[in-house]
Amino acid sequence: MTILRTDGITMRFGGVVAVNNLQIDINEHEIVALIGPNGAGKTTAFNMITGVYTPTSGNVIYTDASGNDIRITGKKPSAIAKLGIARTFQNIRLFKELSVYENVMIAKHLHLKSDFMSAALHLPHYNAEQRQAEAEVEELLKKVNLWDLREEKAFSLPYGQQRHLEIVRALATNPRLLLLDEPAAGMNPKETDELTDFISQIRDEYNLTIFMIEHHMDLVMGISDRIYVLDFGQTIASGTPLEIQNNERVIAAYLGVEEDA
Amino acid sequence: MANKRNLILTIILLAAFFALAWYVNFETDSYIRRVVNLCMVYAIIGLSMNLTNGFTGQFSLGQAGFMAIGAYVVGIFTVPVALRPAVFYAAPMNPLIADIYMPLWLALIIGGLLAALVAFLIGTPVLRLRGDYLAVATLGFSEIIRIVITNAQTITNGALGIKDIPPLNDVRYIFAFTALVFIFITALINSSYGRAFKAIREDEIAAEAMGIDLFKHKCLAFMISAFFAGIGGGLYGALLGTVDPKNFLFTLTYNFLLIIVLGGMGSITGSMIGAVLVTAGLEFLRVFDEPLDLFGMAIPLFRPGFRMVIFSVLLMVLVLFWRHGIMGTREFTWDKFIAFCKNPFGFFGRKGARKA
């Protein structure tokens, strides 16, 4: 079943067309990758889906758990997050001065059922909700070996762990669709391998659908069910990893040709 | 359990402060009482400003305006009905409100609620603005509130102000309010909403991506801040015994700016400390407003206005050289205090110390 599709969204910034008529379909439980050279418009596409930008034209349609199609074009990012779409950022946007623990707990706020006064006064049913949230956060942090570092300020973590923290923070919102923007950026091959396993694992464990921008081809080819290739804001190819690897246009624009031995 | 221990310690501390308030109330002279009361009222308003500026990262300069609303509600409704015609001598009080009398506690709460309502109305357009724009807009609205008060002759007595407000100098009463505000704000900051506010301060875009409705939360912080500023303003009016539009010039807000910068923007205990230091300091600095005799020579340097020059220099020196203030974003906690007691020198050398 489709979980997200864009019916030809376009993004214009003044005279520049950053994304042109993008048509993407993502099915539940898939891992779909979005690849392409720098400046191709990949993060812009993410921003249109998550509500940071409103597409100049076209619509983004999200299908919720009950099968209802919801037009999320132009909705605020916070509303889209509540519907079940979470994301990470290309340039890591952690809450730097807050602790690891607080970073992830914040992600639990959007599902808070208690009203404001109950929360402010720490009434019993709010406390119960919090204990539940704390348990979930503990589990997530333990999964990425950050539980022992939970009181540390986010900015003080090493780079790789900051990336992990950002991912579990997004997971803490209980999303159905997770958008990862270059999760392996700056990682060495070993870390990338671990991340590949991790993504596969959370997809299975949390019943997720994953849409990912990435440059590390090992990660992309190793784990994706399908790939879209973007260049100058347009899709130049889409298909399975094998198809993409053998696509001449993609090779010319992005992947590069193998040197003759 | 640590939490139980902390709770008991806090209760003991509050009781001790209350006993101190009792003592100050009955055993010291009226000047000391006034200063102590002013410290506590300034603490309330400082906390309210820290909520928006320090915790949520929304730089608002509107406290004086919200204080004015609370002060005037107290002024209008707590003056005994019989005395009002004498106060409103230039133009009689609006008949709709002329006979309504409220006890102080009710006037305080209504003043706070009215301030929160005004904050909502102002906030709707203004909270979409970034940093400096928000500061200017809230400053402007603070002045507009004052302008409206100055012009609404039959309701507020205009530029004449309202006098004969039943004076409040019971230290225990004010302490009770201060303690309640302190407890509420501490509880709020340590709740899910408090974390949401801090998230907005740290990174609005990430906060939004995590499902936090920016406008709703900014508005909430703004309204709560205004509510407490209104209560503080009401207490302020009762302390003074009169209210006058000139009392609530935007420059009054700068006092609280100094308090939160000195104490640490983002620290509740910091604001309390800042309030005490600034209020006491301002009183102490009065010395410089009078001609001073040194070695038998009158020094012409010290005359009215010098106190505020020192004050403004202090604000600048603080922000240039010590912008984190005393506490930065840290809080006093029992755990840290006990750790300090056990090992005073080791306490300051901990790893994980803040980057400047």
Place this chain on the structure above:
Amino acid sequence: MEFFQAIFNMSGASFAQHMVNGISLGSLYAMIAIGYTMVYGILLMINFAHGDIVMMACYFAFFGITVFNIPWYLTFVGVIIATALLGVVIERTAYRPLRDAPKNSVLISAIGASFLLENLANYLFSGRPLRFPNIEFLAQNIDIAGIQVQAISLVIPVVTMLCLVVLLHIVNHTKIGMSMRAVSKDYEIARVMGINIDNVISITFAIGSILAAIGAIMWGIRYPGITPLLGVMPGLKCFIAAVIGGIGNIKGAVLGGFILGLGEILIVAFFPQLSGYRDAFAFIVLIVILFYKPTGLLGEKTTEKV
């Protein structure tokens, strides 16, 4: 004329009078607004102290002419130089040290500088209103087509336009102007390209302060009461004027200044019962503009990269 009277409940002569006042006030606002917009264009900060610089210039003029009896033409030159120096000093002490600090700190420093100037004026010159020196030939009334106009009211718009022309020439056709535009477009790149950022910023402040001084002198002649807080409301309004016109845009600041000046005078002219609320006009316009065209009338849209 009668037709006019019937529609607007005001004589043609009165209306002309109000228009003259409005254009004068608008020009004064424009002169001050330019200073705000230039500084914001380069440093992305509000120079809270700008309005207070206007106030200090008025006091300088008072001291030069009334206290020290220096002829007015010399004093005015001195005022302009002193005010320019003041602006640069403020930049060096309050803003430059915080260039790499979080935005809030610069804002607080600006507030501190503004507050310091106000308190210094209060302390040095007392809070009693002083009278701006009377320059007879400028303050006299001239009869034009039946309406009484103060000579200064004719001078103000002319001086303002002259200053604007000179300023635009500097910004668009000189090397220093090009540096200023480069820094306001992209600070980091300008620095890497070898532009001396410190100098450019100081010159920007100096120019803004010079305009403020000229504006202050004209203001003082037109509205002779000087108090320490004289710069506050005009300062706020002029910043709003700069925002209305599109912050960072010099022509926009002038446009915004005229809109606010004219609007304020005309609203009070047509609705005298609202005169107590005249200061609120600027804020209402601000809210309206921010709702419908947040980048201002002549501003450009910028998007933040996420």
